Amino acid sequence: MDELIARALNAAQLRGATYADVRVVETTRQSLLVRNGTVQGIAQTEDVGFGVRVVVDGAWGFASSHRMELAEAERVAEQAVRIARASALAKREDVDLGPPVVQRGSYRTPVEIDPFTVPLETKLDLLLRADAEMRRIRGVTTTEAEMVFLRQRKTFASTEGSYVTQEIIESGCGIEATAVRAGEVQRRSYPNSVGRHQQTRGWEFILEQDLVANAPRIAEEAVALLRADPCPDTVTTVILGGAQVALQIHESCGHAIELDRVFGTEAAYAGTSFLTPDKLGRFRYGSEVVNIVADATVPGGLGTFGWDDEGVPAQRVDIVREGLFVGYLTDRETARRLWRLLGSSPDVPGESNGAARAMSWNRIPLVRMTNINLLPGDWRLEDLIADTDEGILMDTNRSWSIDDRRLNFQFGCEIAWEIKRGRRTRLLRNPIYTGITPEFWRSCDAVCNADHWVLWGTPNCGKGEPGQIAHTGHGAAPARFRNVRVFGRR
Amino acid sequence: MLGRRKVEVLLQEALMRSGADETEIVLLAAEEALTRFANNTIHQNVAETNGEVAVRVVVGKRLGSAITNRLDPEAIAQAIAWAEAAARLAPEVPDFPGLAEPLPVDPVMAFDDAVAALGPEDRAREVREALRIAESSGAIAAGALSARVEEVAVVNSKGVFCYHAGTRVRFSTVAHREDGSGYAERAAWRWDALDIPSLARSAVERAVRAQNPRAVAPGVYPVVLDPYAVRDVVSWLGHAGAGALAVQEGRSWMNGRIGTRVLSEHVTLWDDGRDTAGIPLPFDFEGVPRQRVGIVERGVPQGPVYDTVTAAREGKRSTGHALPRAWPEAASLGPLPAHLFLAPGEATLEQLLRALDRGLYITRFWYTRLVHPRDCVVTGMTRDGVFWVEGGEITYPVRDLRFTQGYVQALAAVRQVGRETWLLSDGRFGSDRVPALFLEAFTFTGTTES
Numbered sequence: 001m002d003e004l005i006a007r008a009l010n011a012a013q014l015r016g017a018t019y020a021d022v023r024v025v026e027t028t029r030q031s032l033l034v035r036n037g038t039v040q041g042i043a044q045t046e047d048v049g050f051g052v053r054v055v056v057d058g059a060w061g062f063a064s065s066h067r068m069e070l071a072e073a074e075r076v077a078e079q080a081v082r083i084a085r086a087s088a089l090a091k092r093e094d095v096d097l098g099p100p101v102v103q104r105g106s107y108r109t110p111v112e113i114d115p116f117t118v119p120l121e122t123k124l125d126l127l128l129r130a131d132a133e134m135r136r137i138r139g140v141t142t143t144e145a146e147m148v149f150l151r152q153r154k155t156f157a158s159t160e161g162s163y164v165t166q167e168i169i170e171s172g173c174g175i176e177a178t179a180v181r182a183g184e185v186q187r188r189s190y191p192n193s194v195g196r197h198q199q200t201r202g203w204e205f206i207l208e209q210d211l212v213a214n215a216p217r218i219a220e221e222a223v224a225l226l227r228a229d230p231c232p233d234t235v236t237t238v239i240l241g242g243a244q245v246a247l248q249i250h251e252s253c254g255h256a257i258e259l260d261r262v263f264g265t266e267a268a269y270a271g272t273s274f275l276t277p278d279k280l281g282r283f284r285y286g287s288e289v290v291n292i293v294a295d296a297t298v299p300g301g302l303g304t305f306g307w308d309d310e311g312v313p314a315q316r317v318d319i320v321r322e323g324l325f326v327g328y329l330t331d332r333e334t335a336r337r338l339w340r341l342l343g344s345s346p347d348v349p350g351e352s353n354g355a356a357r358a359m360s361w362n363r364i365p366l367v368r369m370t371n372i373n374l375l376p377g378d379w380r381l382e383d384l385i386a387d388t389d390e391g392i393l394m395d396t397n398r399s400w401s402i403d404d405r406r407l408n409f410q411f412g413c414e415i416a417w418e419i420k421r422g423r424r425t426r427l428l429r430n431p432i433y434t435g436i437t438p439e440f441w442r443s444c445d446a447v448c449n450a451d452h453w454v455l456w457g458t459p460n461c462g463k464g465e466p467g468q469i470a471h472t473g474h475g476a477a478p479a480r481f482r483n484v485r486v487f488g489r490r
Numbered sequence: 491m492l493g494r495r496k497v498e499v500l501l502q503e504a505l506m507r508s509g510a511d512e513t514e515i516v517l518l519a520a521e522e523a524l525t526r527f528a529n530n531t532i533h534q535n536v537a538e539t540n541g542e543v544a545v546r547v548v549v550g551k552r553l554g555s556a557i558t559n560r561l562d563p564e565a566i567a568q569a570i571a572w573a574e575a576a577a578r579l580a581p582e583v584p585d586f587p588g589l590a591e592p593l594p595v596d597p598v599m600a601f602d603d604a605v606a607a608l609g610p611e612d613r614a615r616e617v618r619e620a621l622r623i624a625e626s627s628g629a630i631a632a633g634a635l636s637a638r639v640e641e642v643a644v645v646n647s648k649g650v651f652c653y654h655a656g657t658r659v660r661f662s663t664v665a666h667r668e669d670g671s672g673y674a675e676r677a678a679w680r681w682d683a684l685d686i687p688s689l690a691r692s693a694v695e696r697a698v699r700a701q702n703p704r705a706v707a708p709g710v711y712p713v714v715l716d717p718y719a720v721r722d723v724v725s726w727l728g729h730a731g732a733g734a735l736a737v738q739e740g741r742s743w744m745n746g747r748i749g750t751r752v753l754s755e756h757v758t759l760w761d762d763g764r765d766t767a768g769i770p771l772p773f774d775f776e777g778v779p780r781q782r783v784g785i786v787e788r789g790v791p792q793g794p795v796y797d798t799v800t801a802a803r804e805g806k807r808s809t810g811h812a813l814p815r816a817w818p819e820a821a822s823l824g825p826l827p828a829h830l831f832l833a834p835g836e837a838t839l840e841q842l843l844r845a846l847d848r849g850l851y852i853t854r855f856w857y858t859r860l861v862h863p864r865d866c867v868v869t870g871m872t873r874d875g876v877f878w879v880e881g882g883e884i885t886y887p888v889r890d891l892r893f894t895q896g897y898v899q900a901l902a903a904v905r906q907v908g909r910e911t912w913l914l915s916d917g918r919f920g921s922d923r924v925p926a927l928f929l930e931a932f933t934f935t936g937t938t939e940s
Contacts, residue, residue, distance in 0.1 A: 043557065043816055045558070090531055178739070363536075432869075489862050
């Protein structure tokens with residue numbers, strides 16, 4: 001592999017690249033799916049290849065291939081250079097990466113039990129038992145239980161002298177029960193919806209989720225929801241469960257602070273952002289209880305690593321400090337551009353904070369979320385409910401949508417309960433809430449404490465053309481929001 | 491490109507290495523390049539060479555799968571061995587009907603040498619022209635031009651061998667001015683079917699027209715939807731309920747409605763993977779020839795599309811709509827339509843607008859998600875051009891709106907259909923060809939106030 005990397009870097013430089021980097025990525029993904037009592041899929045996917053990124057004539061080029069051969073390394077490097085020269089035909093200014101980044105070392109996800117050493121029989125047995133527990137509940141029509149394990153070995157090398165290797169391991173799992181009756185369809189999921197909960201941890205993460213013990217409850221709730229009252233159409237206090245808070249952070253903060261979007265490079269696809277540079281350090285994003293950090297160093301997050309895909313070390317940076325917007329997610333190019341625009345300050349260091357991430361060898365790094373975490377507050381959930389005279393507690397996402405500047409959002413949840421005089425009362429189905437990002441976060445008056453804080457995994461974040469799916473993390477605890485518009489199915 | 495002969499030799503040799511009762515191998519290989527622009531400059535410019543084989547083996551009624559993107563015989567043999575080992579551990583799938591039997595697949599010509607020959611300089615020149623058009627009108631353009639050469643093959647131990655090589659190109663652009671934006675997009679398998687300057691001009695003209703938008707209160711309005719928005723409606727109907735698994739599990743908008751007129755009589759929707767007016771793929775990922783399937787006929791749902799598993803449950807034959815079954819996710823999705831066509835009508839866009847006394851002209855929907863499967867209730871935002879129409883004339887631009895709307899009810903309210911259809915595609919496979927629509931009622935639930 002080292003020879004392939006050297007050959008590619010050398011070929012790029014010989015053909016005129018002023019900067020080049022090579023990423024070799026080898027991914028093994030194992031997935032198991034049990035559906036309605038039968039094993040629908042046991043699959044292992046192996047994916048390997050390399051990508052060469054170059055700057056030539058002040059413009060970017062990138063080419064990639066799955067053929068791990070020396071001659072192919074030269075061909076791909078040549079192709080990247082040719083592409084960069086073509087990019088320069090429609091160039092406005094030269095690429096500015098700022099000071100060189102020179103990093104050397106290796107990183108491996110700390111795991112207690114490597115999930116790839118656990119026998120398939122053990123994994124299947126756990127899934128089949130969880131599935132059987134759901135199917136025991138009368139009225140359930142469809143059940144699913146799944147696990148996913150990922151091992152990604154990455155090597156990054158650049159003409160600036162960086163050479164880093166990483167091995168990232170992820171484990172994920174989830175169960176889901178669906179009940180159907182007379183035109184109503186209700187689904188409950190655990191630990192999270194839309195597939196699963198996932199972390200950069202080992203088999204121990206799967207065992208901690210205790211899928212089997214939670215299966216009957218999930219199935220019972222799906223059936224109970226068929227006959228539940230619809231969520232009322234009103235403006236009220238809302239308490240969101242931690243998994244839903246995580247998605248709220250992802251959509252309304254995480255994407256909004258991606259500096260490439262702010263600068264317009266996602267304008268045609270993923271959209272831009274309302275958090276324009278003039279707001280940095282001045283804009284009240286949320287209430288004083290809202291503290292958000294981007295933290296690629298926290299153990300277990302799907303956005304946790306040693307170095308990003310430009311070789312920049314993992315970091316923790318403030319994003320929202322006591323409600324004030326103070327930081328962006330950056331890569332080398334956008335960090336430099338912000339610095340040129342605003343000048344140097346503690347919040348504008350002019351160097352990347354390590355958020356350049358690529359889906360794999362065949363994609364270029366984009367500014368992507370690491371772990372965007374809402375720091376815990378002081379409340380116990382029981383006390384928060386008791387402190388709420390009237391409201392609705394919603395949990396587990398069912399649908400999500402937000403406008404292209406990340407302002408107007410609407411989220412549906414799987415389940416809700418009415419809160420009356422400090423007590424959780426009747427079940428409500430098809431709950432939806434909607435709002436405008438800064439108004440919503442300014443209405444947050446309570447965040448639960450560290451006992452309720454979970455580092456949720458979001459393994460399905462889409463961005464970029466050609467499309468890239470990123471794995472991001474979001475530490476969150478249940479939180480309370482005032483004067484929120486809610487309604488049921490329309 | 492690997493070419494048909496090389497693919498056949500590779501896959502047949504791999505098949506012979508399998509010790510399973512039945513074996514299926516799907517090959518997907520592509521050369522793809524994409525030139526992306528924003529702020530009136532090319533900022534990303536990429537190319538990829540990749541290919542993978544997806545192996546599915548059957549031992550008795552036990553199944554295992556493996557996928558690799560290393561296309562040498564040893565790597566494929568390792569994948570087969572892993573799949574066999576996994577299959578032997580799995581409990582039986584009692585209703586598994588076996589792999590597909592061989593059926594004749596007539597080839598479809600959808601390969602354009604001009605697309606295959608496109609180089610980065612060609613793409614850059616096209617993009618530069620689009621940027622020149624934007625700049626000359628004071629607009630800032632963003633978008634992408636992509637070109638793809640793909641090969642798909644399916645082989646199985648029962649004698650199936652299908653191979654298809656095709657091309658596709660796609661251009662999309664958003665033109666921004668101070669206070670509004672315009673969008674244009676088109677896909678094709680032929681290079682000469684893509685008129686990039688015309689699309690760039692269309693986006694810019696809309697951006698010019700979208701300046702100084704006014705707020706309109708949420709509510710129920712009659713609307714004219716551009717094909718970009720119509721494509722969203724059609725696509726959700728396809729994915730959230732026109733596959734047999736969703737119907738069999740009772741979670742489709744079709745349940746209880748097949749054979750009953752629930753949509754407007756102006757709505758006729760079908761799937762046809764062989765039609766060269768789309769971006770064809772003449773067989774599915776089980777190697778079954780794709781059939782033309784009528785999904786809605788003059789407002790009456792006709793039924794879903796099938797793969798071998800869902801068809802066997804009803805004693806039917808697959809319609810050729812299987813996803814790659816080695817993908818674990820495919821088991822949850824079931825068969826899906828991938829080449830939808832919404833029948834055109836008689837009206838020009840101007841005639842559709844003239845029929846609108848007071849209502850909205852919507853260019854595009856954005857970030858749409860299924861809120862509830864029954865009725866295919868979807869929420870999303872408008873984007874890149876919304877206009878108020880009064881007395882049949884566009885009078886002023888409107889700020890973006892959020893909608894939450896049952897797409898079944900929306901299509902029940904179709905009063906007129908446009909005569910021009912546009913070919914649109916954003917996925918790896920498939921495409922949709924759709925016209926503009928005039929709907930009598932569409933529900934908007936919110937606005938964005940920044």
